[in-house]
Amino acid sequence: TSLSMFRLHRTVRVLDRTGDLRALAAADRVLGMAPILIVAVHCWNILGMHWLDAVRALLGDMIFIDEAVATLPPLIAITLIWYAYYPIDRRVRQALLIRHLDQARPIPPSLTRWQYISLQIRHQFLFMLLPLGLILFWSELVNRWIFTDMQEAYRGALQVVGVVAIFFFAPLLIRFAWDTIPLPDGLLRRRLINMCKMHNAKAREILVWRTHGGMINGAVMGVIGLLRYILLTDGLIESLNERHIEAVMAHELGHIRRRHMPTLVALLMVCVSAAAYVLTYVAQVIWWLKFYWLVPPSISEQVTMDRLDLFITGGSLVVGLLIFGYISRRFERQADTFAVQHLSMSPPRIPPDGLLDSGTDPLAEGKLPDIRNCVITREAVMSMAGALEAVAVLNHIPPARKSWRHGSIRWRQHYLLTLIGKPCNRLRIDRIILIYQLIAVIGVILIGAAVVMDLFQQGSTLY
Incomplete structure (x- = not known):
């Protein structure tokens, strides 16, 4: 530090x-x-x-x-x-003040040091600490105060129920922990709501995420529509043009329509569990060899077991997160693909009278054209690539900088350029993600079966 x-x-x-x-x-x-x-x-x-x-x-x-x-x-x-x-x-x-003045953009308020730190704590710490703290509190409550005479496996099942409930309701907490307000009524809000209707993407509210111009980004929180929020930062709404905002919104809707959040949670669990399963066998081999050459004889068995537990826990997290990062970058690629699919089916709005219901704007009616008759257009690709470029520049992020979960902006832009002219409904990334989702379903079923077997085995000891 x-x-x-x-x-x-x-x-x-x-x-x-x-x-x-x-x-x-x-x-x-x-x-x-x-x-x-x-x-x-x-x-x-x-x-x-x-x-x-x-x-x-x-x-x-x-x-x-x-x-x-x-x-x-x-x-x-x-x-x-x-x-x-x-x-x-x-x-x-x-x-950046001069640039904002030249572009007639709103000037964000100047932050004091403590306002800046408070903003970071709310947006960085509370996002993770609120749900994790509740999970920890519930776990200890179940183990020590509730059903203390219950079999361990049954207490574990009760803990899982609590974790799932916290996971579903966490967006409600984070929505108030962060500085958010509903997107004010107006042309932009109506267009974004029509986009949600067009793609049958349910959300409780579209929120403005107030970062005092310090962040240009969009996000989705929540698995089910009743507890789901779509967030657009104030800097994004003020800095990007209408077409770029539509591209960012379509990207977030892609996460919803392709069920990325539940799939990613399931895949993270599967990746960590699979890594732990493999490393457990590796640890058993190490334990068998410890008396021969791998572990010095001076180290006690208890110390060796502690180190092997640390090896399994730490190794499974590292391996699982590395695999998860690779898969997550493919999900971001599919969300980008969904955005250009949407933009290809929804050409730029140029109504003669500027009214939302002019008949020239597909978003005004909230109707989705037949995807089988659609090809990826150059305008759609350049709009999405331009939105990514604007987000990178305004966030002071080098386009070539790699990201564990999202990949670099340049990597994503190069991929989008390969889609021009391809049919919207026959893209390779959609088939790849379908395979990942199948793996997630099978993995969750296997993990659930293992938990149920453990419950039966422990339950049989009662008789």
């Missing part, structure tokens, strides 16, 4: 003296890598250095409190990184 803060402070001095943008790129790399390293070190402290046990020795094993205190060090460290990055963010915002 100290090294990262020193590097960011040095970047501020370089920017003030020379204005070298390479220093800004280096600062962005520090901002991206520092939290990952901080979390990795904290995981080692928990698993290898028994940090949680030390906290419990001091505070006692209270429900949720000891875990919350044990989580504070990485949260404080990451907050200090944001504290050090704020002067860089402020200088970037000030440098």
Whole structure:
């Protein structure tokens, strides 16, 4: 943390003296890598250095409190990184003021350091900590206060029910944890609602995600329509033109219509479980060899077992997340494909009177043309590629920068160019994702069968 803060402070001095943008790129790399390293070190402290046990020795094993205190060090460290990055963010915002004035764009309010940190905490921490904290609280509540005499497998089933409920209702919590308001009534809202109707994509509300112009992005939260929100940031609505906003919205609707969220959750569970299954057998081989050459004789059996458990847990997470990242990038590719399919079936709106119901705008009627008669148009591809470019530029992201879950902007744009002229209903990415979804269904069935068998085996011990 100290090294990262020193590097960011040095970047501020370089920017003030020379204005070298390479220093800004280096600062962005520090901002991206520092939290990952901080979390990795904290995981080692928990698993290898028994940090949680030390906290419990001091505070006692209270429900949720000891875990919350044990989580504070990485949260404080990451907050200090944001504290050090704020002067860089402020200088970037000030440098963009002239561009905003030239383009007649709204000027976002200037943030104080504490407003900036508060914004980051709400959007970065609470997104994960709210559902994870509730899951942890429910798990300990079931284990220690509710049905304490229940068989372990049955308590596990009750925990799963609670986790599923939290997963479904988490968007309601995050919607209020983040700074969001419903998209005001107007032409844009009516067009976006008509897009939802056109694709039969149900959502509880379309929200403006207020980031004070600090983020250009869209998102979808929720699995079922009654508890699903579509979010567009204020910066995106203010900065992108109508066609680009339609492209971003179509991308988010692609996640809904192709059922990406439940499939990704299932695939993450399958990937981690499969990796743990394989690594368990690897650990058994290591255990068998430990008396021969792999593990020094001076290490006790208990220490060896602890290390093997750490190997299985950590290894399954790493392998599972690597596979998950690869699959997630393909889902983003399909969402981009869905967007150009939509744009190809919905040409640019040029009504003579500018009215929504002029008859020249497919979105005005909310009717989806027959996809079998559609081919991917150059205009649709260039609109989606342009929206991606605008998002990258306005977020100060180099188009070639790789992303674990999304891939680079350039990689996605190059793929879109290969779609021009192809039939909308016969695209390779749709067939690939169908295979992934089949794997997810089979994997969940196998995991469910294993859990049910375990329940029966433990239940038989009662008789």
